[in-house]
Amino acid sequence: MNKPREFDQTVLAELQALLGDRVTTSSGIREHHGKDESYFPYAAPDAVVFPHSTEEVRDIVNICRRHRVPMIPYGVGTSLEGHVLAVNGGVTLDLSQMNQVIAVHEADLDAVVQAGVTRKQLNEYIKHTGLFFPVDPGADATVGGMAATRASGTNAVRYGTMRENVISLKVVLADGRIIQTSRRPKKSAAGYDLTRLFVGSEGTLGIITEVTVRLYPVQEAMSAAVCAFDSIDGCTNTVIQTIQAGIPIARCDIVCDKTIAAINGYKKTDYRVAPTVFFEFHGSAASVVEQAEAVQAIAKENGGMDFQWATRPEDRNRLWDARHDAYFACLQLRPGSRAVSTDVCVPISRLAECVRETMADAKTYFAPVPLLGHIGDGNFHLMLFVDPQKPEETDIAKQFNRRLVQRALAMEGTCTGEHGVGLGKQESLRAELGDDVIAVMRDIKRVFDPDNLLNPGKVVPMS
Amino acid sequence: MNKPREFDQTVLAELQALLGDRVTTSSGIREHHGKDESYFPYAAPDAVVFPHSTEEVRDIVNICRRHRVPMIPYGVGTSLEGHVLAVNGGVTLDLSQMNQVIAVHEADLDAVVQAGVTRKQLNEYIKHTGLFFPVDPGADATVGGMAATRASGTNAVRYGTMRENVISLKVVLADGRIIQTSRRPKKSAAGYDLTRLFVGSEGTLGIITEVTVRLYPVQEAMSAAVCAFDSIDGCTNTVIQTIQAGIPIARCDIVCDKTIAAINGYKKTDYRVAPTVFFEFHGSAASVVEQAEAVQAIAKENGGMDFQWATRPEDRNRLWDARHDAYFACLQLRPGSRAVSTDVCVPISRLAECVRETMADAKTYFAPVPLLGHIGDGNFHLMLFVDPQKPEETDIAKQFNRRLVQRALAMEGTCTGEHGVGLGKQESLRAELGDDVIAVMRDIKRVFDPDNLLNPGKVVPMS
Numbered sequence: 001m002n003k004p005r006e007f008d009q010t011v012l013a014e015l016q017a018l019l020g021d022r023v024t025t026s027s028g029i030r031e032h033h034g035k036d037e038s039y040f041p042y043a044a045p046d047a048v049v050f051p052h053s054t055e056e057v058r059d060i061v062n063i064c065r066r067h068r069v070p071m072i073p074y075g076v077g078t079s080l081e082g083h084v085l086a087v088n089g090g091v092t093l094d095l096s097q098m099n100q101v102i103a104v105h106e107a108d109l110d111a112v113v114q115a116g117v118t119r120k121q122l123n124e125y126i127k128h129t130g131l132f133f134p135v136d137p138g139a140d141a142t143v144g145g146m147a148a149t150r151a152s153g154t155n156a157v158r159y160g161t162m163r164e165n166v167i168s169l170k171v172v173l174a175d176g177r178i179i180q181t182s183r184r185p186k187k188s189a190a191g192y193d194l195t196r197l198f199v200g201s202e203g204t205l206g207i208i209t210e211v212t213v214r215l216y217p218v219q220e221a222m223s224a225a226v227c228a229f230d231s232i233d234g235c236t237n238t239v240i241q242t243i244q245a246g247i248p249i250a251r252c253d254i255v256c257d258k259t260i261a262a263i264n265g266y267k268k269t270d271y272r273v274a275p276t277v278f279f280e281f282h283g284s285a286a287s288v289v290e291q292a293e294a295v296q297a298i299a300k301e302n303g304g305m306d307f308q309w310a311t312r313p314e315d316r317n318r319l320w321d322a323r324h325d326a327y328f329a330c331l332q333l334r335p336g337s338r339a340v341s342t343d344v345c346v347p348i349s350r351l352a353e354c355v356r357e358t359m360a361d362a363k364t365y366f367a368p369v370p371l372l373g374h375i376g377d378g379n380f381h382l383m384l385f386v387d388p389q390k391p392e393e394t395d396i397a398k399q400f401n402r403r404l405v406q407r408a409l410a411m412e413g414t415c416t417g418e419h420g421v422g423l424g425k426q427e428s429l430r431a432e433l434g435d436d437v438i439a440v441m442r443d444i445k446r447v448f449d450p451d452n453l454l455n456p457g458k459v460v461p462m463s
Numbered sequence: 464m465n466k467p468r469e470f471d472q473t474v475l476a477e478l479q480a481l482l483g484d485r486v487t488t489s490s491g492i493r494e495h496h497g498k499d500e501s502y503f504p505y506a507a508p509d510a511v512v513f514p515h516s517t518e519e520v521r522d523i524v525n526i527c528r529r530h531r532v533p534m535i536p537y538g539v540g541t542s543l544e545g546h547v548l549a550v551n552g553g554v555t556l557d558l559s560q561m562n563q564v565i566a567v568h569e570a571d572l573d574a575v576v577q578a579g580v581t582r583k584q585l586n587e588y589i590k591h592t593g594l595f596f597p598v599d600p601g602a603d604a605t606v607g608g609m610a611a612t613r614a615s616g617t618n619a620v621r622y623g624t625m626r627e628n629v630i631s632l633k634v635v636l637a638d639g640r641i642i643q644t645s646r647r648p649k650k651s652a653a654g655y656d657l658t659r660l661f662v663g664s665e666g667t668l669g670i671i672t673e674v675t676v677r678l679y680p681v682q683e684a685m686s687a688a689v690c691a692f693d694s695i696d697g698c699t700n701t702v703i704q705t706i707q708a709g710i711p712i713a714r715c716d717i718v719c720d721k722t723i724a725a726i727n728g729y730k731k732t733d734y735r736v737a738p739t740v741f742f743e744f745h746g747s748a749a750s751v752v753e754q755a756e757a758v759q760a761i762a763k764e765n766g767g768m769d770f771q772w773a774t775r776p777e778d779r780n781r782l783w784d785a786r787h788d789a790y791f792a793c794l795q796l797r798p799g800s801r802a803v804s805t806d807v808c809v810p811i812s813r814l815a816e817c818v819r820e821t822m823a824d825a826k827t828y829f830a831p832v833p834l835l836g837h838i839g840d841g842n843f844h845l846m847l848f849v850d851p852q853k854p855e856e857t858d859i860a861k862q863f864n865r866r867l868v869q870r871a872l873a874m875e876g877t878c879t880g881e882h883g884v885g886l887g888k889q890e891s892l893r894a895e896l897g898d899d900v901i902a903v904m905r906d907i908k909r910v911f912d913p914d915n916l917l918n919p920g921k922v923v924p925m926s
Contacts, residue, residue, distance in 0.1 A: 107703050107812035130707075150652045161650050163659070164627055177899045185808040185841050187624050188877040189613045189663055191884055191892050191922055192904050196626070196659030200652055217709035240570050244593075246680035246746075248711070283709075287750045345648040349570035378648050414651040421654055429654050436640045441655050443910045448903075459654055 007046035007069060007089055014063045015049055015091070022050040022097075033072075033092045036079045037139075039340045039386060039394055040423055045072060045086035050097045054170055054178055054209040057093060061207065062176045064091055070456050073203040075116065075145030078137075080341050081422025083149065083202050087457045093207060095144055101125050102210065109215045110167055110184065115144025115208050122213075131215040134159035137418065138324050144208045149420040150200030154323070157243075157376030158250045158282070159216060161418065166199050170210035174449040184212060197444075202420055203455035205448040219282040222250070223292055224316040227304045228274040232256070232359070234303035235277050236352040239375045241298045243348070247291050249376065251280035251320075256359075256371035258333070259326050266329030267322050272306065277375065278323045280316070323372075330370040330383050337367070337385040340397040343425075344408035345379035345417030354411055355380060358404055365400060366393070379417030405431070421459045429460075470509035470532060470552055477526045478512055478554070485513040485560075496535075496555045499542045500602075502803045502849060502857055503886055508535060508549035513560045517633055517641055517672040520556060524670065525639045527554055533919050536666040538579065538608025541600075543804050544885025546612065546665050550920040556670060558607055564588050565673065572678045573630055573647065578607025578671050585676075594678040597622035600881065601787055607671045612883040613663030617786070620706075620839030621713045621745070622679060624881065629662050633673035637912040647675060660907075665883055666918035668911040682745040685713070686755055687779040689771045690762050691737040695719070695822070697766035698740050699815040702838045704761045706811070710754050712839065714743035714783075719822075719834035721796070722789050729792030730785050735769065740838065741786045743779070786835075793833040793846050800830070800848040803860040807871035808842035808880030817874055818843060821867055828863060829856070842880030868894070884922045892923075 015023045024030075025047045034044030046069075051057045064071045070090025077084055086092060098114035101122060105111070106129050113122055120140045122133050135146060137153040145151075147169065152161035159165065168182040181194040198205060229235045235254050242249055254277050255263070261273045277299075281291045296307050310319045331339060346354045355371065362369035365384065373380025382404070384397035405415045405428045415428035430438050441460045448454070452462045478486045487493075488510045497507030509532075514520045527534045533553025540547055549555060561577035564585060568574070569592050576585055583603045585596050598609060600616040608614075610632065615624035622628065631645040644657040661668060692698045698717050705712055717740050718726070724736045740762075744754045759770055773782045794802065809817045818834065825832035828847065836843025845867070847860035868878045868891045878891035893901050904923045911917070915925045 105810060105812060107707070108810040109706065110810075150656075152650055152652075156650060160627070163650070163656065164623070173899075173903075179897070179900050179903065181896075181900070183872075183877045183895060184810050184875045185877050185880065187615055187619060187626075187808060187840050187842065187880055189615075189806075189879045189881050189883040190877050190888070190895055191663070191900075192668075192907055193613075193626065193656075193659045193663055194900065194903065196656045200654070200656055205655075217707055219709050243572065244570070244680055246682050284750070284753055286753060287747070290747055290749060343652075345651060347568060347571040347573075347647050349568060377650050379650065409646075412647040414646045414648050414653045416652045417648065417650055418652050420652040425653070432646060432653055433644075434642070436636075436642050437644070437654075437657065440636075440642065440657065440911075444655055444907070447906045447910055 011063065011067045011069055012047060015047065015060065018059050019049055019051070019056065024048050033074055033077070033084065033094060034086055036077045036082060036084050038080050038082045038424065039338050040082040040085055043085040043087045045092040046089045048092045048094055050094050052097055054172060057172045057207055057209050058176050058178055060091065060093060061172050061174065065174060065451065065453060068451060068453065070453050071207065072455050073148065073207045075142030076118065078139035078141050079149055079422060080419045081424040083420060083422040083458060085423065095142065098209065104129060106131065110212055111215055112210060112212045113143050114210055115142060117143050119143060119146065126215065130218050132218050133213055134216055135162055135165055138327065143211045143213060147199050147208055147211050148201065148203050152418040154251045154253055154374060156374060157252060158248060162199055163196060165214045166195060166211060167214060168212040169195055169198050169208050171198055171206040171208055173206045174454050186214065200420065202422060202458050204445060204459050205454065221285040221288040222280060222282050222316060223288050223309060223311040224319045225279045225292065225310065226271060226276060226308045226319060227279065227299050228272040228276045228306065230274065230303040232275050232355050233352040235275050235375060236348065238277065238299045238302045238304060240348055242295050243376060245294065247294055249279065249291065249295065250282040251278065252376045253278045253323055254373050254375040254380065255326055258368050259330055259370040259372050262329040262333050262370060263322050263326055266332055267325060269322055278319065326372050333368050333370065334385040336387065338388050340384040340386055340394065340401060341419065342382045342384065342401050342404055343416045343419040344404055344413050345377060346408050346411045346413030348378040350411040350413070351375065351378045354408060354413070357407055358382070361400065361403060366396065377417060423458060426461055474526060474530045474532055475510060478510065478523065481522050482512055482514065482519065487511050496537055496540070496547065496557060497549055499540045499545060499547050501543050501545045501887065502801050503545040503548055506548040506550045508555040509552045511555045511557055513557050515560055517635060520635045520670055520672050521639050521641055523554065523556060524635050524637065528637060528914065528916060531914060531916065533916050535918050536611065536670045538605030539581065541602035541604050542612055542885060543882045544887040546883060546885040546921060548886065558605065561672065567592060569594065573675055574678055575673060575675045576606050577673055578605060580606050582606060582609065589678065593681050595681050596676055596678055598625055598628055601790065606674045606676060610662050610671055610674050611664065611666050615881040617714045617716055617837060619837060620715060621711060625662055626659060628677045629658060629674060630677060631675040632658055632661050632671050634661055634669040634671055636669045637917050649677065663883065665885065665921050667908060667922050668917065684746060684748040684751040685779060686744050686751050686772060686774040687782045688742045688755065688773065689734060689739060689782060690742065690767045691735040691739045691769065693737065693766040695738045695818050696815045698738050698838060699811065701740065701762045701765045701767060703811055705758050706839060708757065710757055711746065712742065712754065712758065713745040714741065715839045716741045716786055717836050717838040717843065718789055721831050722793055722833040722835050725792040725796050725833060726785050726789055729795055730788060732785055741782065789835050796831050796833065797848040799850065801851050803847040803849055803857065803864060804882065805845045805847065805864050805867055806879045806882040807867055807876050808840060809871050809874045809876030811841040813874040813876065814838065814841045817871060817876070820870055821845070824863065824866060829859065840880060886921060889924055
């Protein structure tokens, strides 16, 4: 790896000449940009810049490249594997002021947005069109950040992840070239799929400045439900049979008994304390009723108890807010702790087995281990509480996570369903895909970023 | 470009030592492998080999690389842009004997197949499971070939293309390494998306030997319909409004009046001679009725006439067979001709305009110009008849196609919705994506194939 030169006054002066007061070296702002939602120690950049356009990003890239200064693209800092940490120092490009919706094409069901537009902002903006953008990782992340990390979340079982929902990207390359990866039609066979290569590249191959995303019609009817089960197997079997029956379920998330208890405490709800699945159905009024009845019948055969329904929008939102707040609710189980968030994903046929073995392992952990996950995709998260003041706790959590990843890999799973690699999953990635694949990824990284200046130290080690 | 050495007896002897009589230099077989369904002049390889395993493919690759002999992967030869033509000679790897279904995971809705398994073979194999593989480009192509060309077809509007339906690939790289691009879960954020990089790479980055694909439950009910319209605009507006209404239509294909007349002549059907849309609906019995009624109402408002329904499987198949045979039916319009098949795809909002201008242009063409296409995706094909004995006709067809591509690009479209780049679309690709993107694609090609031996001359020019 090329060691970056000391960040110096020349770089700062050039950036200031370009951006005026949209460059800062204030320690508070640098520190804020040197952390995400992960357990990693903070690593602040030397400066933070706030570009307003693709051309400004290009000019920043040109300055940084000439001075061999690392560049870290930043959205809102909600990643979970240390993606935005400036481990080699350098300049963080905070894209949150690039927050214009450039175009909405209602007939084509797509929108073009600057990278700093958040998913909630986009959905608010297009509300009147009867369309929505479905990818929902929980946090109100930026669309650019979501593209960069290949985000997914609760809707992926029906609407796919960012992989399926990004149509095209505008990207500034390390050498300052600006490319548009694809045209706007939903399908194309025009050469290598550069769009998908940048989706999930975590800022290491180029800086995404604009994203064209797919939109979907808001369906005539939606209904949501919560159902407790007598076992995790009951939950997974219900979802497997639902999907096999071709029922186009829009969302199905699982929480364990500890998580639902935490939700009850935090949200003043009174859900039964047992493994629980949150469902959502989208479709015509008749089809939603039909889907819901079919799933209820399947659930009953698999030990499902007392379906609680919510059809009015406010009730549905309250129900899913409870699920979305599960992370924060669980944090209250051990005040002052941070959480190491695990992220394995296995073929759904192995999910019950993987969860069962993992929960047995969790009995050895020094704190409660709540579970939540996107059961329809085979993806689940555990929250491994750690006291940031006690490094030995983080070590224990990491060892637990390593065992979990090994277990998932042995079941043909992946170490990361949706959080990405960042700093935290590089060894797991090697275990998952093998040395040859890592070597290929490094070759690709070298083509796009020969000086290793784009978010260095993430995804694949270059030294 | 490195000029390949003369194909010599040493190479042949090494291949024969490896494969015995599964190596041939017979001129009949070489010629058969030197053509596809396109209008390009034949270009036969020096030899054709028939490997049975990934390891044999690796050994072939190692022999060819050592002797700097080009390698062309071949499925069943149904590509339309000259993809499999051995323009620099070399060895064609016919993968049709790698036709084993390796695994079907019913609960996970996926299957692992060798590259030479055809889509019909796979669907026959899994018939008893109640699952199916949806991607249907018309021809009974191999799954490996479909992955390599990012194929799509009539079902893409609902089920996506090969981009969305390939989970993982086993690939032999140019240096003989064998990699598996991904694990088996449906989603993953594990590093750069190598799977999508190989999907659509047309054999130029590696040789795909195994494909893991998504499967879907056969729905409880299916129904199909044909509806004539008084204008092309009526067709496109119907489909736009159907999609915006969130109706999960499974298929919707358009044919023009000339095409439907050809179908009537070829299939002895009596469809009204007018712009026509073929529909198919999948879902529960109730939902299929509901979808069909909703679409019928939309069609009526847009000049749709006399919906003809088919719900029994044999009637549905007959109806879609008519659509599938449209290509051959149209060839009868000018016996002895071959067809230059165009493939632009535009945002659906521009489809009517693009078709209208193109049909006006078609009035200048020396032969009838039938149209057929995947209207829900904005993708349509014209058949430009040419007499292979008269090169001036092919020139006129190519000029027509060039104007069509320019028109589509001006409407934010792509030069190829599903046929790929091959030999025929390289200049269009440059016009579509620009010199910088072509340069990036060449850089990627160089990483994977530094000696330019993998299907040389396709996708991006290297010299």
